[in-house]
Ligand SMILES: *[C@@H]1O[C@H](CO)[C@@H](O)[C@H](O)[C@H]1NC(C)=O
């Protein structure tokens with residue numbers, strides 16, 4: 001009980017605190033990201049608010065100095081602006097065009113003689129999500145058993161670039177040696193498309209439909225998956241030959257009937273001639 005009241009007392013006397021730190025989990029490299037730090041000063045006087053990216057200072061607010069706000073560009077990051085109110089500071093940064101994860105820290109310190117510091121950190125990952133599903137090129141509507149084709153699946157632009165997985169009837173197709181995922185040229189913001197070719201060999205006995213699925217995966221946490229399906233009909237030759245042999249069967253039966261008639265006629269003719277010879 002005594003311990004509890006001591007803790008409560010500490011919480012009350014611990015002067016200022018950061019009440020909310022807003023750092024987006026993901027930042028698009030094509031747009032600036034806005035980060036904000038909200039704080040409560042209680043009865044303390046604000047000395048400064050600083051923002052750090054990893055260990056580097058990118059922003060400083062010092063109300064007693066002129067100008068009160070100073071921005072610092074650090075490698076890979078452009079600090080576009082910053083603004084402070086009595087209880088908050090926000091900073092606008094242009095994320096670097098590479099898939100990186102960085103720690104953003106807000107640090108709020110009080111005036112002397114105490115110079116107390118409150119600090120909070122959150123991480124931001126640079127990611128550009130794909131807007132569109134991947135595209136499959138080269139899929140015909142119909143294939144014959146034993147045929148071989150090459151399909152090409154291309155993902156939408158993203159950062160990091162997507163991984164490509166192929167499935168045939170829900171079975172993952174392991175890439176052959178030469179079938180690596182290839183990357184397109186780089187776009188503003190570091191975005192790229194990726195593509196991978198799949199060789200489809202239709203088994204000689206196959207028939208029905210082939211369900212080919214291409215999956216573009218962005219390996220972020222949690223992964224982002226987009227996919228496209230192509231259905232290819234396999235026209236089986238065995239079905240065709242069955243049809244042909246059935247036809248032949250019918251002909252055979254017809255031939256059989258005519259043979260019976262012919263035999264009957266021959267028999268009758270023999271009987272007649274035997275009769276006439278009598
Ligand atoms: C940061 O870099 C950008 C682009 O090079 C520039 O426009 C801006 O003035 C720089 N800011 C600071 C504080 O140096």
Ligand SMILES: *[C@@H]1O[C@H](CO)[C@@H](O)[C@H](O)[C@H]1NC(C)=O
Nearest residue numbers: 137152153154184195196197
């Ligand atoms: C696959 O498609 C992409 C873009 O759609 C193209 O750049 C690439 O050359 C194609 N690859 C093959 C082997 O056809």
